[in-house]
Amino acid sequence: QKEVEQNSGPLSVPEGAIASLNCTYSDRGSQSFFWYRQYSGKSPELIMFIYSNGDKEDGRFTAQLNKASQYVSLLIRDSQPSDSATYLCAVADWGGAQKLVFGQGTRLTINP
Amino acid sequence: GAVVSQHPSWVICKSGTSVKIECRSLDFQATTMFWYRQFPKQSLMLMATSNEGSKATYEQGVEKDKFLINHASLTLSTLTVTSAHPEDSSFYICSARSFSGTSGSYEQYFGPGTRLTVT
Numbered sequence: 594q595k596e597v598e599q600n601s602g603p604l605s606v607p608e609g610a611i612a613s614l615n616c617t618y619s620d621r622g623s624q625s626f627f628w629y630r631q632y633s634g635k636s637p638e639l640i641m642f643i644y645s646n647g648d649k650e651d652g653r654f655t656a657q658l659n660k661a662s663q664y665v666s667l668l669i670r671d672s673q674p675s676d677s678a679t680y681l682c683a684v685a686d687w688g689g690a691q692k693l694v695f696g697q698g699t700r701l702t703i704n705p
Numbered sequence: 706g707a708v709v710s711q712h713p714s715w716v717i718c719k720s721g722t723s724v725k726i727e728c729r730s731l732d733f734q735a736t737t738m739f740w741y742r743q744f745p746k747q748s749l750m751l752m753a754t755s756n757e758g759s760k761a762t763y764e765q766g767v768e769k770d771k772f773l774i775n776h777a778s779l780t781l782s783t784l785t786v787t788s789a790h791p792e793d794s795s796f797y798i799c800s801a802r803s804f805s806g807t808s809g810s811y812e813q814y815f816g817p818g819t820r821l822t823v824t
Contacts, residue, residue: 624810625810625811625812627812627813629815634796635817635818636796636798636815636816636817636818637749637798637815638815639812639813639814639815642808642812644808644810681749683813685811685813687810687811691737691754692739692751692754693739693751693813695748695749697748698748
């Protein structure tokens with residue numbers, strides 16, 4: 594059973610601070626890693642993807658990947674109340690199972 | 706990013722009737738689309754993988770005769786919930802896979818979802 598694990602939270606962070614979201618995965622064959630944001634009652638929105646070890650930055654978001662440790666994280670700098678949502682980590686082995694495996698999501702709350 | 710649309714955004718139907726939901730990739734061609742279902746406060750559940758020009762692959766426990774999927778073109782997949790019952794009431798979300806020449810890999814984008822209520 595290929596698994597993706599996330600801390601379900603809730604994770605509470607003060608406005609302006611850095612929010613750190615973590616994810617581990619079991620399938621060493623995984624090649625593509627995604628972070629989605631899902632607001633309550635809405636569908637998931639792709640905010641970051643990463644394929645290579647190291648860091649990838651996009652605005653206030655930084656994704657970090659360590660394939661040796663099977664670990665991927667998302668940092669949100671200067672957190673805003675609008676960042677409050679559930680963050681889903683998803684992992685894919687497009688050459689294998691051909692589908693995303695999702696974690697259960699981490700609920701993030703940014704406190705003004 | 707790529708844009709995926711769904712129609713309708715919400716639908717109310719009577720028990721025993723059928724409902725069709727459309728999923729379109731607006732600015733890219735999607736050989737593969739996915740259909741998910743999500744109940745309140747629960748995780749996404751993959752129902753089936755839809756491949757253009759071939760039969761859909763259903764996840765274990767999903768009734769293929771109840772949830773009919775047709776992926777007739779590279780930009781359109783449809784999900785028909787047949788003989789709907791109140792327990793089928795849920796948030797149905799489609800997703801399309803897009804190949805990125807920049808990254809050399811696939812990225813997956815979600816439609817806005819369809820909220821189905823069966824009375």
